[in-house]
Amino acid sequence: AQSVTQLDSQVPVFEEAPVELRCNYSSSVSVYLFWYVQYPNQGLQLLLKYLSGSTLVKGINGFEAEFNKSQTSFHLRKPSVHISDTAEYFCAVSDLTGNQFYFGTGTSLTVIP
């Protein structure tokens, strides 16, 4: 089985500063990795995903994530955040069949003006 750990439950950051949201996973098999964002009072939407190939994945809204197999991590980064990035961010892991899919506990990103 897989599991996902998001170490930071809350991350406050000033506007235009860089941010990194951490995600670590555990799995004995190959996995797919995802980052989803949930804006206040809305459903989740996909930011980016890693399936295979290049370990640096670029997503929407200027976000990117890097898959590190040796460290079993998939950290999300943005070089300069905006007020509109204030939201809950979820890392997720899936086995290749999709039968095992898990979300992390989420990181609340608050961008301070």
Added chain:
Amino acid sequence: DTAVSQTPKYLVTQMGNDKSIKCEQNLGHDTMYWYKQDSKKFLKIMFSYNNKELIINETVPNRFSPKSPDKAHLNLHINSLELGDSAVYFCASSHGLAGSYEQYFGPGTRLTVT
């Protein structure tokens, strides 16, 4: 057009009642899901349906029953509601069950049990 829609958006009811939440997707997807998000924002998958067959059923009480009249709909019926059922319930859909597919989420249904 809304890709994944849920009704109602809010549901307030008393303990012991039976209620249903409806979900519809117009994306032509083969797989639909129900998630529960608790007050701490923790998301747990409850069910998924692939071509009208239950694929995943996590450790969910049997008071919860998914019903799929067709590929575009996956409704959630809850019997004998309990206080602990209060949460936001999200419906989602994807092209298939394979883990590489993006899931598209509905706006959520906030259930409050009093």
